[in-house]
Amino acid sequence: MSTRDKKKTSGIPEGVVGRLPVYYRYLVELSEKDTQRISSAQLGEALGITAAQIRSDFSYFGSFGQQGYGYRVDELLTQIKGILGLDRTYHMVLVGAGNLGRAVASYRNFKERGFDIRAIFDSNPLLEGNYLAGCIIQPVSRLEVYLEANDVQIGVIATPREASQEICDRLAAKGVQGIWNFSPIRLKAPDHVVVEHMHLTESLLRLSFRMRNRTERTAPASEHS
Amino acid sequence: MSTRDKKKTSGIPEGVVGRLPVYYRYLVELSEKDTQRISSAQLGEALGITAAQIRSDFSYFGSFGQQGYGYRVDELLTQIKGILGLDRTYHMVLVGAGNLGRAVASYRNFKERGFDIRAIFDSNPLLEGNYLAGCIIQPVSRLEVYLEANDVQIGVIATPREASQEICDRLAAKGVQGIWNFSPIRLKAPDHVVVEHMHLTESLLRLSFRMRNRTERTAPASEHS
């Protein structure tokens, strides 16, 4: 337990949080290729990250390696799965069965990882009763009833912007622990509810900013000194 | 032009890039409410950012305010639109008309902002000829022909992971400047092509990590000192 005591600060830096899923994915790949061991140097080479940073990132959570050897891929993967909370199953509800909601509901990649959409709600009466990804679409008015009768950890919001804050409040009031928000709004939620934003427009604006910034400086003395 | 010379470094920090769309959105809101002026302090209050940081962020690009007054909302908005590259129109092609591709094609919010999907490609012959968001779905084999005949700045990739790197290469070879990638892969692209990742799974893993991290430390002496 020589975990560098950063844990007690209990705020893991954003950069680390962002890199964990990257480690995870690469380790899954290695594991599928039956690679047995990997060093921080090799990992860094493959991911474009310094070896020191990788070791530093891991050390927030424990010591998973062996001097002179490196890391056993399977063991490291198990550890990172645990850290990311992938050693359990999550029950989710989806609110909003529009284009985006349907895409999320049908997305395979996370069902495999234990994220399971158990119920879908929409305010449009025309959608009511339709099936989507194995669920019957229910009217949003039934949201509370469902949440009271079922254990749900994550709410996915894919409603129009006007509705999203209200849905967020209702989900939070019924005790969901996390909200995955696809609506173009910065939701306000109580401290105990984690909100993760999936904001398409912001992403597109970042792209357009970088494109402009790259083409603009057409003839700088050197690209990056 | 007392732009703090940071510009010549020509790398704008990631944090700034991330905040620009946030400023943009809030300014649009203010402008719609016909608010005339705003100070960095008010802006910071509304967005949960320090006033100093906001002024520092703006100063990378120029001086848009007036001492003793603050910022004229409309003028600041115009400036930020320019910085984000929203003063022009982008032609886009979408490759992959699956669930995610269809959602992106139908998403209104960015068509309004000048991001225009002009052609859609898919490798599934069954989809060929179908209409989606006003475009006929074409076979991917026609991608090059289309890109040669039309000026396209942005390619949107919403294909399965196996296909995405190849599509990326083909888009880059035909001179697109930006790629908006929805496939769960870190694409490699030449330096002059900007790649923005929209990775659903990574986002969901971050959510799950934070949920675990928040609930785990159930009884720390104090939540954040």
Added chain:
DNA sequence: TAGATTGTTAATCGATTAACAATC
């Protein structure tokens, strides 16, 4: 054992914040 590579400390780098002179 000798070689390799970890986990961690110390040094560096960069980003955020505080403070204030400039000035509308």
Added chain:
DNA sequence: TAGATTGTTAATCGATTAACAATC
């Protein structure tokens, strides 16, 4: 003018990197 608020410099804070003793 007096009051307010900018743009920017200097101080602080935090994250990344380099270095190395510990050790497999």
